[in-house]
Amino acid sequence: MSLVSRIKGYLLREEVASTALEIVGSVLIGVLAGVILLAATGYDPLQGMYYLLVAPLTTPGGVSYVLVKPIFIILTGIAFAIPALAGVFNIGGEGQLYAGAITALAVGLGTGNFVLAFLAGVAAGSLVGLFIGWLKETRGANEVVTAIMLNLALFNITLYLVTNVFGSQIYPNQSESLPRSAMLGYFFIGRVKIYYSLIFSTALAIVAYFLVYHTSVGYWIRVAGASPKTAKYAGISPSSAAVLSMLIGGAFGGAAGALAVAGYAGYIDVTLSSLYGLGFAGIGVALMGRNHPIGIIFSSMFFSLLIVGGGEIERNLYGPFGYAPKELADAVSGLIIVALALPYAYRMLIARVRQARIAKKVGGGKA
């Protein structure tokens, strides 16, 4: 008995250490699988890992590029994380992003004002989130299903609006471009180009941190997610907290879309290639950041590195099948997500190792 309680005490003290182990372990599993895949198909795996994880950081251009995607995936990550804390699985970041992007484009073109465009995008995203949360709580509709259907529907509707309503008169493959006044610009540190919107979205992540951990709204959301029963005793309705979390999450998804247009590109292309996947990437980012807004800032940098590294692989890694496909990076990040689903397994592993060690000390000898 005392042995068990000692192990428990040990584990509780080292909660942080085990989280770190989970994250590092997951990344290693994903990367290792990538190495095996490269080796199995005849590519030089070490060179592959160099292009995937190191090469982007060796040039100012590469670093500038790595610092672009986090603008959006910090925010789609938070769009996933806040509902997740309330126990809701927001896989609809993608649709919230489209809604935010197209609304920001429309308002930006109409008013020429960045603030209005941004706020409109945030509002559109939060409406999409609210709708999913409302369907879940009042109609019992599974949020995964409705969110995916909304993602697909909004993809098509956004395509329609980009081509049909906001199509450029000059360039056939994109919408009209926002005026300078409706956009955030960029600056240079040395030769590294940094968008002001990166600073903006990092600041929003810090706002999210305060919202979640230092306000009563954040407290409701966390209690409702951790224990709906406790929440009810404390007078918090878990279902209101869930809907509220989707409203807030959707707002961040919308903000990501708004910045993709008004903080970076200035237009939307007619295949939505600049938007597609940013919402889904947010899920991995949030899981790796363990749904903590500050953790998400760092994990967004890692996922961005992977995406840019995928491009490096496709340009530089030559083998028996031609240049290696950049989608290898997607496969690796998928496996990292699978491995991130396993905190209990890591904990069991740690407990086993400890048990063995303690048993040895006590003199039992058996692991």
Add this chain to the structure above:
Amino acid sequence: MTDVLGWIWAVLSQALAPGSLPQLAVTMVRLSVPYIMAAVGEIIIEKAGVVNIGIEGTMLISAFTGTLITYFTGNPVLGLLAGVAVAILLGALHGAISVYLKGDQIVAGVGVNAFAMGITVVGLKLVWGGSQGQSAYTASIQPISLGPGINISPLFFVALAAALIGWWLLFRTTLGLKIRACGEDPKAAEAMGVNVERMRFLVTTLAASLFGLAGAYLSLDWTNAFTKNMTNGRGFIALANVAFSGWNPLLAIVGGLIFGFFEALALRLNAVLSVVMPSASVQMTYIVQAIPYIAVIIVVAIFAKRARAPSSLAKPYIKE
């Protein structure tokens, strides 16, 4: 406004003209197959208390494997079996993660979907090269002709059989009772003498074969090539079908046909549009393509409330 309404009426009445109904029905049946198959597989898995939202990714990998094996052997039946085998492996992975490693089942499913999106394109590029996003054409499963122009895939009947057998298994056999006990009250199941972990693992592994069949159907029957992201959300529509059916395999046939109908309608509307107003049809296509997804949301919003999920769904069972 009346102009628009009149125009919509004109398009709809032409799309649903009596003469075109048989073809619409055939398309509906063709599109319903993956929704029925995958939903039946997921219903059995969820009845045992495990949720697998990696249907989409499993289908995609099976579709790719089916084409790959058919391409090298020339035999689509072998391709189909290979698709099923890969799905069973992925099912075993999901089973191991959710049953023995007590992992987060939803997260694991999302991971499989993301992995599939990447790995199938990697495979596509390695085997067939280029960036056109499509494999070479292969041999395909031949349809059964039930009359002039009425060709039905043999896999539609397999889907119906899967639903019937699934229903019979779950609700008319002792094994089914044990499976359902694992999903409703695993402690009681353990008291009944059921090894909950082993049962959940086996069900999660074996029922995933239906995801494989649904995926390989896409690339070997429906079309005769693999295309990048060819599942396009169908695994999630199957998930919607699970909720629609109220976890009843027989009602999953009805749900599959309803979702298939909306998709068939969208295809038909686009065909009519390209005749009625060729100039604008390209843009209108996008709006029409959104119809099936919106229809799914409406159907789910209407029917989900009445359905009750298995009590211990997605909760890992940890023996004391």
